[in-house]
């Protein structure tokens with residue numbers, strides 16, 4: 001019996017990083033003396049490029065791959081570093097209607113307008129819905145596939161083409177790509193996945209993280225890859241900001257990108273947890289419960305009032321996020337992160353199931 005609330009609010013990994021990655025970090029402690037390069041060591045860049053080839057079936061020159069200090073700082077800084085909002089007529093950043101909040105924060109830090117791109121009922125971008133004037137003023141479009149919070153998979157080729165036609169940089173945040181559950185198997189690994197770089201690198205960037213893939217969120221390491229001129233320009237600017245991943249973490253990262261076995265095991269854990277929570281959501285009375293197409297969040301339809309649903313669930317001992325914090329289009333949904341140990345997920349599922357009567361009776365949670 002678990003006492004207290006089960007916290008399913010955050011996607012912060014609860015499983016340990018692989019031993020071989022920790023060993024690689026410890027063995028590289030002697031790299032702490034000299035300054036490291038902002039773009040990353042040749043070994044790290046090569047390992048990331050090799051992973052992209054094996055996993056995503058794209059060939060990328062390691063010179064067009066560069067390290068970042070976890071991907072959140074890159075998300076928050078990209079509009080600023082692209083010089084958006086500097087009075088060149090491109091003062092707008094386009095973000096998904098339902099999105100990870102840091103896209104908007106980064107645009108605001110750069111002094112830009114934030115325009116939300118409408119989404120389809122499967123929570124994918126509906127680029128035809130972007131106003132032509134907003135598109136003409138845009139410097140950057142953020143795509144997030146698999147998406148947080150809604151788990152949709154975008155047509156990345158179409159998004160890249162849309163941006164290229166309009167001279168808008170498209171950055172594809174692919175930090176959940178290893179947890180893609182639907183679609184055709186890709187590359188040597190033979191599991192579903194997709195990257196924006198499949199349509200070439202011109203005018204586009206893809207962003208990848210080891211936080212979720214390898215349970216290294218505390219280690220702060222990821223990479224960005226794509227358009228050679230953009231990578232060179234961003235690398236220069238980021239060097240001036242002192243954005244450098246410490247050497248031992250780069251060694252750990254290179255080892256992590258080179259190993260797939262730990263990811264296979266982690267995929268099994270998340271799928272099991274998602275399925276357990278989804279079953280419970282169905283028997284608790286939620287309608288139209290679906291597993292996400294990617295990512296590790298359940299995005300549940302709870303009727304009109306997501307805040308009331310959050311309160312009902314908190315009363316039952318399960319903490320979740322209200323959908324409206326991801327944008328007005330998220331109202332009426334709640335997000336559950338399947339990112340707690342199995343025993344806690346089981347207990348959360350039992351608590352959801354025990355809510356059956358309340359759901360059927362309403363209490364602000366009805367379709």
Ligand SMILES: Cc1ncc(COP(=O)(O)O)c(C=O)c1O
Pocket residue numbers: 011069070071072073075100144147148173175209210211212217221222
């Ligand atoms: C969509 C998305 N992008 C980026 C990040 C940042 O990840 P990190 O900075 O740990 O690489 C997160 C973290 O939750 C996320 O959900």
